[in-house]
Amino acid sequence: MNNFELYNPVNYIFGRGQIAKLAEVTPKNTKILLAYGGGSIFKNGVYDQVKTALAGYDCIEFGGIEPNPRYETLMKAVELIRAENIGFVLAIGGGSVIDGVKFISAAVNYPGDAIEILKQRILFKDASVCVPFGTVLTLPATGSEMNSGAVVTIDATQEKLTLGGSALFPKFSIVDPTVIASLPKRQLQNGVVDAFTHVMEQYLTYPHDAQLQDRIAESILQTLIEISPSVVENPTDYKLASNFVWSATMALNGLIQKGVPSDWATHMIGHELTALYEIDHARTLAIIGPNLYRVMFETKKEKLAQYGQRVWNLTGTPDEIAKAAIDKTVNFFHTMGMKTRISENAENIEGTADFIVQRFEERGWLGLGERQNVTLEKVREIVTLSY
Amino acid sequence: MNNFELYNPVNYIFGRGQIAKLAEVTPKNTKILLAYGGGSIFKNGVYDQVKTALAGYDCIEFGGIEPNPRYETLMKAVELIRAENIGFVLAIGGGSVIDGVKFISAAVNYPGDAIEILKQRILFKDASVCVPFGTVLTLPATGSEMNSGAVVTIDATQEKLTLGGSALFPKFSIVDPTVIASLPKRQLQNGVVDAFTHVMEQYLTYPHDAQLQDRIAESILQTLIEISPSVVENPTDYKLASNFVWSATMALNGLIQKGVPSDWATHMIGHELTALYEIDHARTLAIIGPNLYRVMFETKKEKLAQYGQRVWNLTGTPDEIAKAAIDKTVNFFHTMGMKTRISENAENIEGTADFIVQRFEERGWLGLGERQNVTLEKVREIVTLSY
Numbered sequence: 175m176n177n178f179e180l181y182n183p184v185n186y187i188f189g190r191g192q193i194a195k196l197a198e199v200t201p202k203n204t205k206i207l208l209a210y211g212g213g214s215i216f217k218n219g220v221y222d223q224v225k226t227a228l229a230g231y232d233c234i235e236f237g238g239i240e241p242n243p244r245y246e247t248l249m250k251a252v253e254l255i256r257a258e259n260i261g262f263v264l265a266i267g268g269g270s271v272i273d274g275v276k277f278i279s280a281a282v283n284y285p286g287d288a289i290e291i292l293k294q295r296i297l298f299k300d301a302s303v304c305v306p307f308g309t310v311l312t313l314p315a316t317g318s319e320m321n322s323g324a325v326v327t328i329d330a331t332q333e334k335l336t337l338g339g340s341a342l343f344p345k346f347s348i349v350d351p352t353v354i355a356s357l358p359k360r361q362l363q364n365g366v367v368d369a370f371t372h373v374m375e376q377y378l379t380y381p382h383d384a385q386l387q388d389r390i391a392e393s394i395l396q397t398l399i400e401i402s403p404s405v406v407e408n409p410t411d412y413k414l415a416s417n418f419v420w421s422a423t424m425a426l427n428g429l430i431q432k433g434v435p436s437d438w439a440t441h442m443i444g445h446e447l448t449a450l451y452e453i454d455h456a457r458t459l460a461i462i463g464p465n466l467y468r469v470m471f472e473t474k475k476e477k478l479a480q481y482g483q484r485v486w487n488l489t490g491t492p493d494e495i496a497k498a499a500i501d502k503t504v505n506f507f508h509t510m511g512m513k514t515r516i517s518e519n520a521e522n523i524e525g526t527a528d529f530i531v532q533r534f535e536e537r538g539w540l541g542l543g544e545r546q547n548v549t550l551e552k553v554r555e556i557v558t559l560s561y
Numbered sequence: 562m563n564n565f566e567l568y569n570p571v572n573y574i575f576g577r578g579q580i581a582k583l584a585e586v587t588p589k590n591t592k593i594l595l596a597y598g599g600g601s602i603f604k605n606g607v608y609d610q611v612k613t614a615l616a617g618y619d620c621i622e623f624g625g626i627e628p629n630p631r632y633e634t635l636m637k638a639v640e641l642i643r644a645e646n647i648g649f650v651l652a653i654g655g656g657s658v659i660d661g662v663k664f665i666s667a668a669v670n671y672p673g674d675a676i677e678i679l680k681q682r683i684l685f686k687d688a689s690v691c692v693p694f695g696t697v698l699t700l701p702a703t704g705s706e707m708n709s710g711a712v713v714t715i716d717a718t719q720e721k722l723t724l725g726g727s728a729l730f731p732k733f734s735i736v737d738p739t740v741i742a743s744l745p746k747r748q749l750q751n752g753v754v755d756a757f758t759h760v761m762e763q764y765l766t767y768p769h770d771a772q773l774q775d776r777i778a779e780s781i782l783q784t785l786i787e788i789s790p791s792v793v794e795n796p797t798d799y800k801l802a803s804n805f806v807w808s809a810t811m812a813l814n815g816l817i818q819k820g821v822p823s824d825w826a827t828h829m830i831g832h833e834l835t836a837l838y839e840i841d842h843a844r845t846l847a848i849i850g851p852n853l854y855r856v857m858f859e860t861k862k863e864k865l866a867q868y869g870q871r872v873w874n875l876t877g878t879p880d881e882i883a884k885a886a887i888d889k890t891v892n893f894f895h896t897m898g899m900k901t902r903i904s905e906n907a908e909n910i911e912g913t914a915d916f917i918v919q920r921f922e923e924r925g926w927l928g929l930g931e932r933q934n935v936t937l938e939k940v941r942e943i944v945t946l947s948y
Contacts, residue, residue, distance in 0.1 A: 177575060179572065188567070188820070367670065386808050417562065
């Protein structure tokens with residue numbers, strides 16, 4: 175097992191009716207920025223629950239944070255916080271809103287040009303220079319409610335870049351699984367595939383000594399496989415909803431990555447497809463993931479065999495199980511409504527592989543994945559196989 | 562799934578050579594109390610590593626914290642901290658030392674008679690009234706390094722009582738799995754059984770909706786079963802040691818209890834056997850646990866069947882699997898060197914059941930367990946079956 179540090183101070187408040195607890199955990203005597211997205215919170219009742227809980231608080235609102243939140247949009251919130259001397263931000267939304275608020279939290283007091291945070295991957299470890307924030311989760315998928323990472327898109331250059339650091343954990347996250355009842359089926363399906371792929375990025379590498387982490391990763395995969403076909407049809411079923419939402423958090427709250435190698439090449443390549451064609455994040459993962467497993471088969475076949483055997487109960491030779499496990503994964507993504515080719519999700523896609531390879535080359539990303547052996551040639555192969 | 566709050570701010574630092582990180586995480590500009598037990602840290606090199614890491618710190622030492630730490634002993638440390646104006650405590654040891662330091666942390670500024678903390682089960686939520694502390698773990702078993710609970714014995718009345726609250730999390734815990742290399746086999750075996758039973762207390766209740774928590778609990782049990790026979794023989798094997806130590810932490814760091822019912826009757830009864838006869842804590846669990854499952858079979862048989870099927874790969878009717886699962890558990894405890902009858906661990910045991918029942922009655926503990934249906938009559942039956 176690799177050495178690791180596990181530090182996650184988020185006060186994670188889970189269950190029915192828990193939004194009312196906002197009044198217990200939101201700091202008083204400071205202005206609060208309510209940050210949200212396109213307005214679904216006005217339709218699903220979450221906005222009303224928040225306002226009721228925060229009656230008497232001095233709240234200022236900032237709506238319109240997009241899916242794949244834009245640096246340009248977020249900087250407007252940064253200006254508002256500076257102008258109004260706001261002391262706490264409440265992110266109300268899914269991963270995009272929460273990721274956006276993490277950037278905002280870091281940018282307000284950043285001494286230089288805030289675009290450096292993304293371009294230079296600045297790590298934030300000193301919480302005293304960040305604006306504290308909490309979250310009310312409305313869309314399970316990214317785990318952002320219980321981690322300290324974020325992804326932000328720079329509109330001007332069509333780049334999707336990451337930021338993070340231990341100063342960027344939410345102070346609290348309120349997670350009421352009943353909020354998923356009003357989500358469109360497509361968003362539920364995306365959430366399942368996103369959470370599933372988060373686990374795969376941290377699990378599907380090579381055999382190692384961290385037996386318990388492997389089993390916990392497999393537990394999340396098994397739970398998602400078991401509940402997902404039903405939860406996307408019946409999101410009002412609390413048993414299904416609560417297991418889904420909790421699994422999505424556990425998929426990326428840092429626990430299963432401790433002590434193990436991780437991959438993340440699927441995300442790195444997928445981000446480019448979103449930046450280029452606005453393909454939903456989860457759908458890019460469903461396109462790239464299985465083709466990455468195919469192209470990197472020799473590297474990943476032992477772990478693919480373990481995955482096939484333990485998660486899908488497959489039998490056969492290790493190579494047979496490993497190959498069948500990829501097919502099972504694709505089938506699972508299809509049952510989640512994914513279209514697993516780029517050409518099924520976007521038009522005029524010629525040159526995509528060249529473009530992505532060139533981008534990675536410019537950034538010096540010459541070897542991705544758990545062994546840094548997803549070279550630019552492999553990236554080209556994976557993307558081409560995904561056309 | 563039941564509503565829950567997950568809050569665990571411990572900075573958990575795991576791996577080889579990590580004791581050197583003490584210098585990064587221990588506060589400067591205050592006196593440090595080094596609290597430890599019977600002196601094994603002088604033999605296994607941990608003391609030297611700590612002193613090297615804390616060169617230049619103003620350290621005062623307090624040794625002699627017993628297994629099943631005594632209120633009377635701990636109060637001497639409390640007096641020392643008050644007299645010397647000490648601002649931080651470093652617990653160097655296993656669960657007894659760490660539990661003892663949690664009591665010390667709470668007692669120093671407690672306004673009343675500190676024995677009330679135990680007798681009245683005072684809950685500590687305000688960290689500002691507790692003395693902050695960190696830990697260097699030397700004996701994996703209790704999970705105390707990553708939770709906020711503790712058990713302390715009052716010598717005068719032979720009572721083993723609990724305390725806790727979110728103010729009593731360690732600020733950090735440094736967990737180097739190589740420290741188990743020098744542990745006596747008996748302590749390793751005890752650690753395995755203690756960790757295993759911690760999982761059982763939170764898992765072996767009745768069927769519920771929290772699918773992922775069940776699977777994570779089963780993951781810990783499976784890992785312990787897989788590695789334990791080898792790790793007690795070869796504690797210098799890092800693969801085995803690291804999985805054991807991490808499993809013991811995960812067994813009781815709060816995660817698997819979130820959203821689920823829990824039992825703890827085995828611990829409540831077992832504590833009395835330790836208080837009465839000084840039987841090792843883990844050994845009391847090995848005595849009581851399986852007999853509790855037998856006496857409460859009708860209540861627990863569905864979960865016993867799930868446990869038997871998933872963890873022990875048993876087949877048959879649910880009742881057959883459930884019964885065989887208890888036998889498997891006893892056999893596993895025997896392979897860990899446990900003697901599973903009270904009479905094999907103590908002498909002159911007549912009247913034990915009467916005594917324990919009377920104690921529980923005096924304390925108003927009329928119904929224990931996940932359904933509060935472990936009545937005093939059931940307690941009598943469980944203890945008698947354990948003679």
